[in-house]
Amino acid sequence: MASRQILVGVTGGIAAYKSAELVRLLGKQGHRVIVVMTEGAKAFVTPLTFQALTGSPVRDSLLDPEAEAGMGHIELARWADLVLIAPASADFMARLNAGMADDLLSTLCLATTAPIALAPAMNQAMWSNARTQANLDRLSQDAQIHVWGPAAGDQACGDVGLGRMLEAAELAERVAGFWERPLAGMHWVITAGPTRESIDPVRYISNHSSGKMGYALARAAADAGARVTLVSGPVGLPVPAGVDRVSVESAEQMYEAVHAAVADGGDLFVAAAAVADYRVIDPAAQKIKKSRDRMTIELTRNPDILSSVAALPSPPFTVGFAAETHDVEHYARDKLTRKKLDMIVANDVSDQRIGFNSDVNAVTVIWDGGQQQFPMSAKTQLAEQLLESIMARYQAKP
Numbered sequence: 001m002a003s004r005q006i007l008v009g010v011t012g013g014i015a016a017y018k019s020a021e022l023v024r025l026l027g028k029q030g031h032r033v034i035v036v037m038t039e040g041a042k043a044f045v046t047p048l049t050f051q052a053l054t055g056s057p058v059r060d061s062l063l064d065p066e067a068e069a070g071m072g073h074i075e076l077a078r079w080a081d082l083v084l085i086a087p088a089s090a091d092f093m094a095r096l097n098a099g100m101a102d103d104l105l106s107t108l109c110l111a112t113t114a115p116i117a118l119a120p121a122m123n124q125a126m127w128s129n130a131r132t133q134a135n136l137d138r139l140s141q142d143a144q145i146h147v148w149g150p151a152a153g154d155q156a157c158g159d160v161g162l163g164r165m166l167e168a169a170e171l172a173e174r175v176a177g178f179w180e181r182p183l184a185g186m187h188w189v190i191t192a193g194p195t196r197e198s199i200d201p202v203r204y205i206s207n208h209s210s211g212k213m214g215y216a217l218a219r220a221a222a223d224a225g226a227r228v229t230l231v232s233g234p235v236g237l238p239v240p241a242g243v244d245r246v247s248v249e250s251a252e253q254m255y256e257a258v259h260a261a262v263a264d265g266g267d268l269f270v271a272a273a274a275v276a277d278y279r280v281i282d283p284a285a286q287k288i289k290k291s292r293d294r295m296t297i298e299l300t301r302n303p304d305i306l307s308s309v310a311a312l313p314s315p316p317f318t319v320g321f322a323a324e325t326h327d328v329e330h331y332a333r334d335k336l337t338r339k340k341l342d343m344i345v346a347n348d349v350s351d352q353r354i355g356f357n358s359d360v361n362a363v364t365v366i367w368d369g370g371q372q373q374f375p376m377s378a379k380t381q382l383a384e385q386l387l388e389s390i391m392a393r394y395q396a397k398p
């Protein structure tokens with residue numbers, strides 16, 4: 001493994017104790033590591049711990065003439081091949097998003113052109129707070145920024161949920177694989193979000209899909225080096241860095257856009273969208289007036305995009321999703337066979353905590369001859385695990 005220069009930023013949180021092990025593992029991988037701590041971090045771990053592990057003095061002040069005389073903050077920002085903030089507190093993410101430069105770590109992040117990886121760690125309620133999620137959305141749009149984690153589980157405060165920092169070994173593994181581009185040369189076509197089927201110019205039939213699952217997959221595939229076409233129904237999400245988004249409204253538009261992208265050298269098709277199964281036969285040209293007590297809208301079946309791609313003479317490797325409320329595995333297996341798919345990702349959407357319009361998901365991936373379970377985790381993290389699982393089957397396919 002090539003030796004890199006890694007600047008580890010430690011912010012204030014109980015997970016800071018895990019960063020000592022992280023720094024040790026990065027050193028073992030042969031990387032040169034410099035640690036920068038915030039004031040809050042020093043309340044949890046002493047700088048001496050990191051100094052002993054890295055053999056270099058810890059930097060913690062922007063206004064320390066002695067330290068700045070050695071390697072100033074701009075030199076530090078230039079020195080790093082990767083800035084890894086672990087743990088990244090809610091406060092630090094907010095300040096990074098706001099472009100603050102009121103301490104050494106935030107200033108470095110503004111000054112560096114190196115990639116910045118954030119390993120969030122915070123209480124589960126702080127993580128799911130709308131302001132934290134808004135900061136995360138903005139940060140995730142930035143191609144320079146990568147978000148690793150968090151994981152779900154028991155928290156130091158006694159809560160259970162999403163917000164645990166990834167384990168040191170997992171973060172070290174991410175660093176080891178960071179410069180690899182295993183999907184380079186591949187074209188992934190991914191659908192995301194709902195479709196809207198017009199009733200009249202102001203009303204439509206749709207569903208609760210937010211697009212988060214499909215967008216997370218698109219970002220993960222692009223980060224791994226793939227060319228990604230994301231065919232998206234109407235959602236409020238920003239375009240992930242490095243992704244080519246094609247925006248559509250209806251299932252028929254999605255069908256056309258998917259087939260055009262697949263024809264343009266699509267190697268893999270992942271259908272994470274919640275496509276409306278039916279559309280209105282004859283949408284009204286003008287707003288329907290509420291004159292009648294009852295009304296009937298006649299619907300007709302939409303084309304099945306996933307089946308139609310799998311039925312092409314030379315189909316791409318095809319992965320479907322199955323959103324089910326009962327007999328999840330049974331119905332998912334049925335779709336796998338009936339739609340002639342390579343894999344299907346089954347989610348139990350009867351569980352209100354996961355699936356539609358949630359930041360987390362838990363799925364079972366099923367293929368002919370095997371299956372793999374993924375416990376509840378952030379969709380961003382799950383997407384990376386799904387990518388690995390999909391690639392393993394893709395490479396194993398004759």
Ligand code: PMT
Nearest residue numbers: 209210211212213271273274275304305306321323356357
């Ligand atoms: O968007 P989020 O809020 O993040 O939520 C994610 C999700 C729950 C929407 C996602 O994980 C998911 O399960 N997507 C598929 C939802 C769905 O519509 O499943 P389905 O069982 O109705 O369809 C099976 C598969 O066929 C899906 O891959 C679907 O994209 C595809 N399909 C369905 C109908 C149709 N006309 N064309 C299709 O391609």
